[in-house]
Amino acid sequence: MSRSPKTARRQQKKEKMKDDRMSSARADIEQRVLQFRETQARLQREREGFYDTVIEKVRATEWNEFVTPHSARKS
Secondary structure, eight states, rough: OOOOHHHHHHHHHHHHHHHHHHHHHHHHHHHHHHHHHHHHHHHHHHHHHHHHHHHHHHHHHHTTTTSGGGGGGGG
């Protein structure tokens, strides 16, 4: 049995629509992955900045025995 030209065109149209949906879905996924990576990079920078700030404050305190040995502390 051979298909009629009309049936073949319908099938081609369905396949093209499916391909278009797949391309659209793939583009959407790629965009989401890109946004995820950007968010992760931003959060990493924020964590590193927070760590640096906290470490600077800790090292600047006189009570910290790792910075100021016990014998050198003011009593």
